[in-house]
Amino acid sequence: MKIAIVLGTRPEIIKMVSIIEEINSRGDELLLIHTGQHYDHEMSDQFFEELELPAPNYNIGVGSGSHGKQTGKMMEKIEEVLIKEHPDIVLVQGDTNAVLAGALVASKLYIPVGHVEAGLRSYDITMPEEINRKAADVCSKYYFVPTEKSAINLSIEGIPRKNIFIAGNTVVDACFRNLKIAKKRFEDNEHEKSSKLSELLQLDNILTLTMHRAENVDNKERLMNIISALTELKDLNIVFPIHPRTKKTMEEFGLYDKLANLDHMHLIKPLGYLDFLLLMSKSLIILTDSGGLQEEAITLNIPALTLRYNTERPETVTMGGNILVGANKDLIIETANKILNDTDFYNKMSLAKNPYGDGSSGKQIVDIIEKSYEKGDCILKS
Ligand code: UD1
Ligand code: UDP
Known part of the structure; x- marks a missing residue:
């Protein structure tokens, strides 16, 4: 199957690493679309290099700007890429402008959207991120939520429970795996x-x-x-x-x-x-x-x-x-x-207990996507 990932900022890169690795290790086709929202070496490329990520298939290069300008430019280019590439599913992560743009465009092309880290709510609509995450959740089909609390947030908003998957947070995958590497590298x-x-x-x-x-x-x-x-x-x-x-x-x-x-x-x-x-x-x-x-x-x-x-x-x-x-x-x-x-x-x-899972979120998420695909669920309609 062909899985597209839209990302554009430092946290999205870090939190998508374990999913990208799972996709590659299973031999699925990965289509990586970088919006270019973060473009300084320290905010983007150094993570690709250090975390050994494949180079994006497309870098849209939106750069900095107002929300409307950034999101609009992203939408125009993401649409072109998705029409050309026909992925089976589009994954977005978190609450940045890339999430809003990716989810809006893909859903209007009838491509199923998987929202990683769905269901978070601050209930503070003055935060641009709250608008992004709520709007992305309107457009999504698969909701990969980190905790039971985020699942409840979505249920309250009328999202069917069968589409919500509690999978922990991929940041735990990133933390556990890379802290070991970091300590060894340092020593x-x-x-x-x-x-x-x-x-x-x-x-x-x-x-x-x-x-x-x-x-x-x-x-x-x-x-x-x-x-x-x-x-x-x-x-x-x-x-x-x-x-x-x-x-x-x-x-x-x-x-x-x-x-x-x-x-x-x-x-x-x-x-x-x-x-x-x-x-x-x-x-x-x-x-x-x-x-x-x-x-x-x-x-x-x-x-x-x-x-x-x-x-x-x-x-x-x-x-x-x-x-x-x-x-x-x-x-x-x-x-x-x-x-x-x-x-x-x-x-x-x-000593507070970590509520975000055991570091296997990437694996759980790709398992769910593959199973749905096998059942004929992830299909591009037009
Ligand atoms: C963005 C996300 C925010 C996320 C954060 C992660 C949105 C609405 N905001 O915020 O949710 O928590 O990324 O870090 O999507 N700049 C540079 N070099 C860069 C990138 C940015 O100099 O590589 C400067 C520019 O002056 C730019 C400003 O930082 O105007 C803000 O960048 P922007 O991407 O708009 O938002 P962030 O604050 O990074
Ligand atoms: N981070 C990093 N280097 C830094 C600061 C942060 O690698 O100098 C990582 C941090 O470990 C976390 C992510 O960047 O995984 C958080 O990004 P940011 O705070 O920019 O975004 P947010 O999480 O608020 O969306």
């Missing part, structure tokens, strides 16, 4: 040991920070609140691989140099997945507004503090591994210090 490689990252990994009390959400980094007041908190967390070594969007707005607001000059702040460029997994695994705390990091933190048993007021990953909070601190300066400082100074509190958070 074996003398060059790595003299690198900047290796110096950082020797530090005590590391807090890994990432942020890139529009509601944090494009809003000066919120960004300043977060930065004020960081400024005061001097007992932690804050390692901040900085997303290009965040670097750009911090420079525009005149905040970048102020932060970079602090002794306990370590601003670095975005890391490859292997180095980033090592960094997370050596961290005491993960402070983030990323979706993927909330999942990876609980998978790696690291307490997470999330710089948001809601999350579409509520399981991480109810399990006890994640606390929503918003952009509230006092709450960020108080909670980070509590993790640093209160061992019982730290232990409780780090």
Whole structure:
């Protein structure tokens, strides 16, 4: 069978790896379509190289732009490719503009859509990602949801239960497999040991920070609140691989140099997945507004503090591994210090159970797709 995958950003690449590997190992035909939404080497190519992914069959090269422009360009090109290539199914992952574009176009061509990581809801319609994931779920046929909670979200919206498959999250596949590789590579490689990252990994009390959400980094007041908190967390070594969007707005607001000059702040460029997994695994705390990091933190048993007021990953909070601190300066400082100074509190958070499965999500998903195909379910009607 011919399986098309549409992806375009860092997290989609990482979370599609185990599915791509399953497709290739079974001899199915893979059609990989990269939208080009992320185009810097550090945001895209380095993951293809390091994770040994095949080069995309098509790179649409949409680049940056407004939501309408980006999504529109993606739709036009994805449609051309799908009409030419006739895949049996189109897979999209998560909640980016590629997911919206891919799901809309494929469903209108009567190509079944499989949404990986379906059913997540923040119920915050001001987030572009919430619109993308809801719209993609309207267009999908197969819903690969990570947890029972996401299955319930879809059932409430009227999605038939027979189309919903609880398969865990492919981020666990990526984490488990690559952390082992990352540790071995680090131990074996003398060059790595003299690198900047290796110096950082020797530090005590590391807090890994990432942020890139529009509601944090494009809003000066919120960004300043977060930065004020960081400024005061001097007992932690804050390692901040900085997303290009965040670097750009911090420079525009005149905040970048102020932060970079602090002794306990370590601003670095975005890391490859292997180095980033090592960094997370050596961290005491993960402070983030990323979706993927909330999942990876609980998978790696690291307490997470999330710089948001809601999350579409509520399981991480109810399990006890994640606390929503918003952009509230006092709450960020108080909670980070509590993790640093209160061992019982730290232990409780780090022992939270991972709700996202056992690392076999890619296999489960491709099994389901193949079975449906054998039954004659995935058929291009026109
Ligand atoms: C996108 C996704 C978001 C996801 C994130 C993962 C949408 C709506 N947003 O957000 O859900 O969590 O990716 O990281 O799909 N830029 C570069 N180089 C790049 C890419 C971006 O410099 O390779 C800069 C540009 O200035 C661009 C800005 O970052 O305007 C934002 O990029 P964009 O792709 O629009 O959104 P992200 O914030 O990356
Ligand atoms: N990540 C990485 N290098 C970095 C920062 C993040 O490899 O410097 C990985 C991280 O481990 C996770 C994914 O990128 O798997 C998350 O991407 P991002 O936060 O950009 O997107 P989101 O998950 O919020 O959609």
